[in-house]
Amino acid sequence: MDQQLMASGVTLGQIQQQLATVADNLANMGTVGYKSRDAQFNDLLFQQINSFGNANADPVDMANRLTPAGIRIGSGSRVGDSQMDLSLGSLQQTGNPLDLALTNDHQFFQIGMTGANGQLTPAYSRAGAFNALPDPQNPNVLRLLTKSGQPVLDPNGQPILLPAGWSDLQINNAGTITAVMPGGQRIAAGQLGLVTVNRPQLLQSQGNGLYTLPNLARLGVGLNQVVVPVAANNGSVVQGKLENSNVDTTKEMVDLINLQHNYQLTARSVTMSDQMDGLVNSLLQ
Structure with missing residues (x-):
């Protein structure tokens, strides 16, 4: 040719x-x-x-x-x-307590994706437009989910469950969730699993704002070199706001x-x- x-x-x-x-x-x-x-x-x-x-x-x-x-x-x-x-997009005020944004451009929420074996595998997202829907297994709790229905995970990789009937939800910059009940009682409702991704070039898009990592063993890289849990004093959660795209x-x-x-x-x-x-x-x- x-x-x-x-x-x-x-x-x-x-x-x-x-x-x-x-x-x-x-x-x-x-x-x-x-x-x-x-x-x-x-x-x-x-x-x-x-x-x-x-x-x-x-x-x-x-x-x-x-x-x-x-x-x-x-x-x-x-x-x-x-x-x-990864530059930070503009923040949009919504007033919704379940809308969250991260002001640190390398921090991500941990989201659960259902793998081939039915178990949850970690994924990462910057899209903090969450929902709270009743748990089919227990009507007394609500599951914190993404817009596409994946569970939001805590630092231990477990789905976050909120008490049903809360009148207000307060989330501080470290990701600590406090539910305020109608009678004024305050209940600790869990912790957001925030992580810092040190090598964002390895992230692979899965759609719906979710990213996963490839097989790191083939690349000779350890997970702790790529994903690091965010310390309590380094959290950057902002409640009632959403991060717009940075396009x-x-x-x-x-x-x-x-x-x-x-x-x-x-x-x-x-x-x-x-x-x-x-x-x-x-x-x-």
């Missing part, structure tokens, strides 16, 4: 992947706790072809030469990585326009290469 066609074809496919990343960011502008992503390109294998060897080179020509002694032929580029931007609309639109131009130029190089091949074929006939 013509090397120019191969390089252009590969690059077109990778630009489409970056376009999908930008489109995903724009589509989630209104998603609570969403973190934008930015695709990074890497060069594929390239080959250096020199126009002449140093033994036959004219010393005068080489002394005055400003351009390389040959050309570099590449195989295109690929999306090498998709970096998550920068202006940046995404500029990236979208640049990617469209890059796609057009790369597609044009395919057309030009095809025309040149046709010209060569016509000369050989």
Whole structure:
């Protein structure tokens, strides 16, 4: 296959992947706790072809030469990585006691996802729009759940249960939950399982604002190197507020326009290469 066609074809496919990343960011502008992503390109294998060897080179020509002694032929580029931007989004006041935000950009709520064996596996989320629904097993307690129905976990990885009939719910910055009953009685209702993710580039999106970690053993990394429980004095929970997405609309639109131009130029190089091949074929006939 013509090397120019191969390089252009590969690059077109990778630009489409970056376009999908930008489109995903724009589509989630209104998603609570969403973190934008930015695709990074890497060069594929390239080959250096020199126009002449140093033994036959004219010393005068080489002394005055400003351009390389040959050309570099590449195989295109690929999306090498998709970096998550953890910068803090703006906070929106809601007044709902079950709406929570985190002001530390590396802290996450622990959420339970049902695994293949039916057991809860930890996931992580910045989306603090929670609900409290009756527990089917016990009508006297409420389960603290995400909008999509996953249980919110405590530091021990267990679902958080709230007393039914509370009139007010108070959550401090450390994530300690206190339920105020109609008679004024205050009941300790649990603790949010807050963690700090030290290597956010390892997080894999599972949709609905949830992230999981890959098999860390294959990467030679321990879980304690990636996820660290948040100390009580380092919590950053804000009650009655939600964190908006951190998508920068202006940046995404500029990236979208640049990617469209890059796609057009790369597609044009395919057309030009095809025309040149046709010209060569016509000369050989």
